[in-house]
Amino acid sequence: MSTACEELVDPKQIKLDEIINKHRYDNGPLIPILQGAQEVYGYLPAHVIKHISKAIRIPVARIYGVVTFYAQFRLTPVGRNLINICLGTACHVRGGAKVVETIEKELKIKDGATTEDGRFTLEVVACIGACGLAPVISINNEVHGRLSPDKIAGILAKYE
């Protein structure tokens, strides 16, 4: 009996409720809850947003507005490997745009998209703060610096 009940409860849902309960009575709980929820689900599915809305009594439209405002939040799942291409000023001046173009051609996707096989998600970001190594990209938070277009294929090949 008890095992049957446990199977019905989604472990992610339990974690989500823990996060909500942790922040529920804070001033301004919404963004920390959304950040926590995204950590649990990898993105913010509509049903999660609706659940949060009911739990902390903030209208869904307002939460959707917040989710779409900040770059951190995503409404769709991310690929197996997340590529962040830095286009901070230092990277731009040292040829970052060519790195972007090379990766886009190599993976046949544009900024913000995921490859059809779900292997890579591509995101152009403002600055990852490794300006001394410009131009840089980070794949799954692993930084590759001092890049040039001819190095790209070799780096991408390392990620399955």
Add this chain to the structure above:
Amino acid sequence: MAENQRILVCAGTGCASSGALPIIDILNDEIKRQGLEETVTVVGTGCQGFCEKGPTLVIEPQQILYTRVTGEDVAEIVSQELVKGERVERLLLVDQATQKPVSSMADIRFFSKQHRIVLHNCGVIDPKKIEDYTARDGYKGIEKALKGMSPEEVMEEVKKSGLRGRGGAGFPTGVKWGFCRSTPSDKKYIICNADEGDPGAFMDRSVLEGDPHSVIEGMLIGAYAIGADEGYVYCRAEYPLAIKNLGIAIKQAKEAGYLGDNILGSGFNFHLKIFEGAGAFVCGEETALMASIEGKRGMPRVRPPFPAVSGLWGKPTNINNVETWSNIPHILRNGADWYSQFGTEKSKGTKIFALTGKVNNTGLVEVPMGTTLREIIFDIGDGIQGGKKFKAVQIGGPSGGCLPEDMLDLAVDYDTLTQAGAMVGSGGLVIMDETTCMVDIARYFLNFSKKESCGKCTPCREGTTRMYEILDRITKGEGKEEDLDTLENLAITIKETSLCGLGQFAPSPILATLKYFRHEYLAHIHDHKCPAHNCTALLSYSIDTEKCKMCSLCAKNCPTNCISGDKKTNTPYVIDVENCIKCGTCMDKCKFGAVSRA
């Protein structure tokens, strides 16, 4: 060697990205292996500033700097340097002017020309240890304030020091505190703005990573002067190491009795929380930042009321950025008179700049206000990479402007830069050489501003896109001369009618480049040429069959595989113009000068 030695390994984000973290473990193992663990300690520090040459490490007390260190070098460093006291020459920095290796930090212009107040502990202490901070007079400033000074006296001291806000416009910090202090309220907040959104600036991140207690102490002093009992550090989520180190520091400060209730038995209470920003440049603007903490879209609101009157949750709130807060403990410890001896008449103290772009020594530098751009770029920065010609320096990020060569002797402070059409801003200094196109730079910044516009007010939301589109057309050779008038009119309207600083300063890169580099715009428009050979739409690459030796090096290195040819069948090498992304790799790789650019 009998003397106790310390090896300071930079573990800031820059060096960590270059592979610094494994070096610490390898060093510890090697020291044990060679039996030196009694006399040598390895410390993982915050940013030492010299990101370009990372991973870097410093041997103390001799102050020897090693650069671009890898795991394989460790054994040699230990046996040569630590055991024999001899340098490992190949890992020393080479001075670009003399082409000779220099070992002592005192002889390296990158360090010797700096004056470190805020970065005093950065790269020297272990940021995860509060005792490292207190050993270097940490928390002496708040002790002094709580034990012998009234809040008014603290505020007066900060006023007298002449410290101005390091986040942008340079408003006098003490005066700003006074506004919040004088608003009657049962509750006040202070906030540390660590939403360093300027692409190309990383001083706030480095301070939080390398010396988080200095920010906490600065905020404690500010809270005491203002009468606030709660504070937030609003930090970008993109800075995980800063958040981690600050979190550790807050925990330690609580345990040591520097945070919480009845601090040091004085009756003064202060609680500090970290708020992780969710990624929006506009949240660097005070009212947008507060909206974000309140869980709303980070859209700025009209001022007045100013945050000092009605801020976070309607309560009086004072916001300063990381670098500003980090200056405060030094002012309290050493006095306003000491502090105000640095800098110029109206801009006191030092300023940290993130020196990046086409300069030899990229990294983090702290200089007294009033230092000239030439000193920063050519002495500390050691000149332009690859012996190329300096063209411009972009100061202050997307809100700042580009200054040309004849402004290099400008003594950098708030007022001179504003007059010249740039701004201190966050302190990003991006160096550009003859291969940087100034129209493209303006286009780059407008692309940034348009992406980061919150969309609330019309001029910024619609105008930044239109300015970007005009610049984009110009870089593609599709511009018309009247576009420049349209741009100028639009720039001025956006500057004068936008709701917040993001919009008001978004046109600055255009206005500055139009002022100093108008000829580059005209070359794109009239001649359809990019003088810097940077704008790809105006470039084409071709292979000269006369000079080509059919070595196939270009084809092998082409990232888009658009060069074809075959020596066996005597098929000449040609570039498929359709697929060429004009990256120039083929030209760089060709040993015979057969690839030409037009």
Add this chain to the structure above:
Amino acid sequence: MEWLTLTIDGREVSVPKGTTVLDACRMNNIPIPTLCHAPELTSAGACRLCVVQIEGMRNLPPSCVTQVAQGMKVETQNPKVRNARKTILELLVANHPLDCMTCQKMGDCSLAEYAYDYGVTGTVYQGEKRCLPIDDGNPFILRDPNKCILCGKCIKACTEIQGKSILDFSFRGFDTQVGPAFNLPYNESDCDFCGSCVSVCPVGALTEKQMAGKGRPWEVSKVQTTCPFCGVGCNFDLNVKDGKVIGVTSNPEVPVNGKALCVKGRFGMDMIYSDNRITTPLIRKNGELVPAEWDEALDLVATKLGEIKKTYGPNSIAALSSAHCTNEENYLMQKFMRAVIGTNNVDHCART
């Protein structure tokens, strides 16, 4: 009350302390264009069309959120101010469909009015234009997000007046939109179709679907009346063309409700011309409802009620009255039941 004196375009005027520059101008019949301002909503200062020049102030402050100060010198029409407004209008028009001849809002569109006033050509900026799907899935409100100028008034009407918060901004910068959560169409959201959003929209982004193609503002006469649906007494304007009611618009001047209405009041007036509408009393004869005269019907009811009361007693009769009636009519109903019939069996459809 403290009064402050300021100079607007060289004219000295006095206004109460706390007045905005915009209100000071309007009190003195000095025209200022506004798109995001509405007196019944909080001010955002977002459209920036109401900018003026004020001596000693940096840049051009928006008059809607700038409070008057003693001795202030304001210029509302100088070339710099007019140029800034014209540029802002050019920017808005550059991202707005130019199908004015078929737009329902034509003749009542603030953007068109100001564009005309400021000589906007619509040709200065060429580039990207929004291209979003039109929300046509409900019978009441037509939402064309491509015409939206993002003034945000609909969001505030929904939140501040109705307390529903169905609408909000989403995305940011040039991609900013207004709509229900997940950009769902209205009929898939929790919207009640009160139409408050429509009543504040300054352009053709939100229009009354019933009136589409039925008449231009200058062909329509507005007849103020009281809503017949319930006893609250909301007033609105019937829009009448050629003697026929084509729809309802709210009237900000009316005392009871201002611009606020419910779905019935704003969108329920098609009942006037409904084939199902009962226009005479009906009496069931031989199982069929047959039209009757009022006298005949009333006599019948009186007789029957009298018989029931006599046979079964007053408490065998109950009355249920309607929210459709006025308060006075409902009062009379209960009075009749208590005093004439002699029972307390009185109820009302809106009570439960």
